[in-house]
Structures are given as C-alpha cells and as structure tokens.
C-alpha cells in the first residue's frame with residue numbers, strides 16, 4: 129500500500145514535470161494557436177516598430193561607417209604610401225570600411241572614371257599589358273581582355289598584388305599602359321609616377337584620372353598645367369586632357385623614347401579629396 133502510494137506520487141510528480149516542460153495536450157495546443165494568432169494580429173504594429181528601429185539602427189550604422197570612411201580617406205591622403213601599407217597591414221578589415229564608403233560616394237557620381245579607362249582599353253589592342261596602380265576591387269582587370277597587373281595596399285581578390293605602388297614587383301620597361309584612377313593619394317605621389325615611368329616601355333601610356341577639385345586652383349587645388357609640366361619633366365609627353373566632367377579630370381601622357389629625366393622636379397602639392405557628410 130505504502131509502496132503503491134509512493135509509486136503513484138512518483139507518477140503524479142513525473143506527469144506534473146512533463147506538463148511543465150511540454151504543456152498540457154489540448155490546452156497547450158490552444159495556447160500556441162492563440163499566441164500565434166495574437167502574434168499575427170500584432171504583426172503589423174510590431175514589425176512596424178521593428179522596421180522603424182532597424183531603419184534607425186541602419187542610419188546610425190551608416191553614419192558611423194561614413195565617419196570611419198572619411199577618417200580613413202583623409203589618412204590615405206595625408207600619409208606616405210609606406211605608412212598606408214603598414215596601417216592596413218595591421219588591420220586589413222579597415223580596407224573594407226574604406227572601400228564600402230568609397231563605393232557609396234562613387235554611387236553618387238554620374239560617371240565612374242574607371243569606366244572611361246575601361247572603354248579606352250577596349251578601343252585599343254587587347255595585347256597591351258596594363259599596370260593598374262591602386263586598383264581597389266580590381267574592376268579594371270575584370271572588365272578588359274588585356275593582361276592587367278593590379279596593385280593595391282590590400283588584396284581583396286587573388287589577382288591583386290599587395291604592395292606600396294612606389295615599389296611594384298615589375299621589371300623595367302615591361303608594360304604598355306600604367307593607370308592611376310583616383311589613386312594619387314599619398315604625400316609622396318610623385319614616387320608612384322616615377323615608378324610608372326620605370327615600368328613603362330618607351331611609347332607606353334600613362335593614364336591619370338583624378339578628382340577635379342584637387343586640380344582647381346580657384347579652390348586651393350593644384351594648377352593642372354604645372355602638374356602636367358612636372359610629369360613631362362619626368363620623361364612623358366602630354367597627349368590628351370579632358371576637363372569636361374564635373375567630378376574628375378583625365379590626363380593622358382606617353383613615355384618618351386629618349387629623355388634625360390630632370391633632377392629636382394618641382395611637383396605641385398595635391399590637396400586631399402575630403403568627402404562631405406551625406
């Protein structure tokens with residue numbers, strides 16, 4: 129008897145804990161249904177609230193990453209290439225922050241200079257070997273048939289070679305086209321052009337696209353004429369200039385066959401391109 133009542137107490141306790149864990153059949157199903165219907169009834173209001181919160185959070189995140197981008201952008205314009213390489217080597221994730229912000233800025237430009245250069249290459253022989261100095265996401269190499277050596281501070285694509293572009297792993301007189309698309313960023317930008325001169329074959333092309341405000345003397349920018357003069361003193365001839373775009377300028381040069389490079393070229397200072405908060 130005693131044993132029996134003990135067993136039945138145990139059974140009752142086991143049933144109680146099972147109910148606590150899973151809910152009573154029927155009663156619990158009903159509860160789940162009513163919860164489900166309550167949640168669907170609440171859905172528009174709750175999801176409205178959630179979407180408001182997530183829009184707010186997204187805005188805050190965008191503000192923070194926009195600020196972070198502007199800080200990194202300014203850093204790249206105000207340090208040397210070597211310093212920039214060391215900086216990103218320490219934290220390569222910062223490169224993603226920079227490029228996310230850069231792409232966001234570019235999305236507001238009516239035309240992307242890299243597409244003009246892609247078109248230029250498509251209009252010329254695909255056998256021309258190209259060096260893309262400061263290639264970013266290597267969009268250039270992905271859109272042309274040419275063999276392209278892509279260089280940047282961080283490699284986000286297996287085809288990109290990590291280096292400071294004042295010292296690229298290419299032999300002298302080995303490429304036909306050197307491209308700088310919005311990439312004359314470091315305080316030592318002239319050493320990038322010297323490196324391009326070294327790797328270009330005689331008669332090779334130097335294609336530069338730069339932010340227009342950096343070459344507007346009315347707003348503290350460099351005089352494009354004195355910039356072009358310095359490039360010519362390095363051993364190039366000026367072949368083409370285009371100032372028609374609102375956002376960027378295009379300056380194309382050709383490497384001279386024979387030239388005695390002028391010593392102590394006076395390079396104009398190129399002011400940083402600081403993006404506005406949007």
Ligand SMILES: C[S@@+](CC[C@H](N)C(=O)[O-])C[C@H]1O[C@@H](n2cnc3c(N)ncnc32)[C@H](O)[C@@H]1O
Nearest residue numbers: 209242262263264280281292293309310311313
């Ligand atoms: C404004 S982005 C332009 C990217 C690409 N050319 C385009 O048009 O989309 C400039 C790029 O130059 C790279 N860069 C700046 N200084 C560099 C250096 N010293 N060596 C290699 N890459 C550099 C930056 O990391 C960045 O990816």
